[in-house]
Amino acid sequence: MRIELNQQELLSLYETMVLIRRSEERLSRLFGDGEVPGFLHLSIGKEAVPVGICAALQAGDSVASTHRGHGHALAKGVDLRGFFAEILGREEGLCRGRGGSIHVADLRVGMLGANGIVGGGLPLALGSALAHQVRRSGGVAVAFFGDGAMSEGVLHECLNLAALWKLPLLFACENNGWSEFSPLMRQFAAQLCALGNAFGIPAVQVDGSDVEAVRAAANAMIASARGGAGPQILECRTFRWHGHYEGDPQKYRDAGDLADARSRDSLLVSSARLEAMGVTTERIRTLERAVEARIEAAVAAARLGRAPDYAAAAADVYTRAAGGTHG
Numbered sequence: 050m051r052i053e054l055n056q057q058e059l060l061s062l063y064e065t066m067v068l069i070r071r072s073e074e075r076l077s078r079l080f081g082d083g084e085v086p087g088f089l090h091l092s093i094g095k096e097a098v099p100v101g102i103c104a105a106l107q108a109g110d111s112v113a114s115t116h117r118g119h120g121h122a123l124a125k126g127v128d129l130r131g132f133f134a135e136i137l138g139r140e141e142g143l144c145r146g147r148g149g150s151i152h153v154a155d156l157r158v159g160m161l162g163a164n165g166i167v168g169g170g171l172p173l174a175l176g177s178a179l180a181h182q183v184r185r186s187g188g189v190a191v192a193f194f195g196d197g198a199m200s201e202g203v204l205h206e207c208l209n210l211a212a213l214w215k216l217p218l219l220f221a222c223e224n225n226g227w228s229e230f231s232p233l234m235r236q237f238a239a240q241l242c243a244l245g246n247a248f249g250i251p252a253v254q255v256d257g258s259d260v261e262a263v264r265a266a267a268n269a270m271i272a273s274a275r276g277g278a279g280p281q282i283l284e285c286r287t288f289r290w291h292g293h294y295e296g297d298p299q300k301y302r303d304a305g306d307l308a309d310a311r312s313r314d315s316l317l318v319s320s321a322r323l324e325a326m327g328v329t330t331e332r333i334r335t336l337e338r339a340v341e342a343r344i345e346a347a348v349a350a351a352r353l354g355r356a357p358d359y360a361a362a363a364a365d366v367y368t369r370a371a372g373g374t375h376g
């Protein structure tokens with residue numbers, strides 16, 4: 050499935066993919082230098098999935114993410130400085146430095162949050178889709194999830210409710226074939242598309258390295274969901290270039306698998322298409338350099354940011370209900 054994007058549209062998608070790739074490469078180095086507190090899960094290799102899907106969304110739509118959520122946040126349009134400040138644990142961060150990489154959220158742009166619980170974003174997106182439906186907002190919610198969530202009961206429950214209530218919800222599976230250190234075939238006995246059939250939910254598989262193919266499929270499915278046709282499943286076959294987490298020695302993975310992962314680089318797929326459309330290499334490099342400069346500025350600003358005040362660590366964790374007795 051393909052729709053013709055013009056040069057400008059494809060350049061814009063390419064720019065966001067470069068933003069995600071370079072941001073994560075920068076984060077990898079910052080992590081190596083001890084500047085990132087906590088764990089870091091990078092999405093290098095699957096940039097085309099969030100970019101293709103979020104390009105098909107409107108401003109009022111919402112997305113729920115996973116533990117590998119940097120691409121979802123950036124593609125949904127969170128502020129880059131707030132993003133780096135958050136991951137570096139600064140008060141100026143999107144969640145005032147309290148969430149870090151695995152809990153980046155910004156409700157102002159419909160980014161409901163990265164999530165440390167496998168499958169945890171699914172019911173959040175389901176609830177958001179229900180809110181869109183009840184409020185007649187015309188909005189759609191997207192639940193990003195990995196293949197690791199296929200065997201979680203919560204996916205099956207969400208498929209059921211979404212189908213039953215005809216919710217405007219896109220189930221966006223990022224199938225990279227790995228769940229931590231185990232291959233998919235050791236974890237899930239069925240096929241996601243077949244699971245969709247069981248619930249009467251249309252399901253499509255797409256090459257997750259081709260941003261145009263992802264966008265075309267997402268466009269059609271999101272338009273159907275928005276139009277009242279109920280939930281849709283988009284399974285994107287994609288790759289995880291890095292380890293499960295930064296620092297993972299990947300002893301469980303052989304060289305052939307890594308080479309396979311790198312063989313379909315979404316950035317190369319799209320830059321080759323751009324060049325075939327007549328965009329010069331120089332124009333592409335200029336765009337990349339501008340993105341890199343934005344990232345360096347965001348890192349520099351984050352480094353100058355304030356560490357959260359320890360005394361206020363519990364602020365926003367508990368709240369007192371008006372007139373209630375619960376602390």
Ligand SMILES: Cc1ncc(C[n+]2csc(CCOP(=O)(O)OP(=O)(O)O)c2C)c(N)n1
Pocket residue numbers: 116117165166167168194195196197198223225227228229289293
């Ligand atoms: C409910 C739950 N079970 C187990 C874990 C531990 N865990 C963290 S990430 C992960 C693998 C997730 O794989 P997948 O969903 O395919 O995402 P990927 O890392 O491949 O992007 C697991 C099992 C968890 N965080 N939550």
Ligand SMILES: [Mg+2]
Pocket residue numbers: 195196197223224225226227228229
């Ligand atoms: Mg996976």
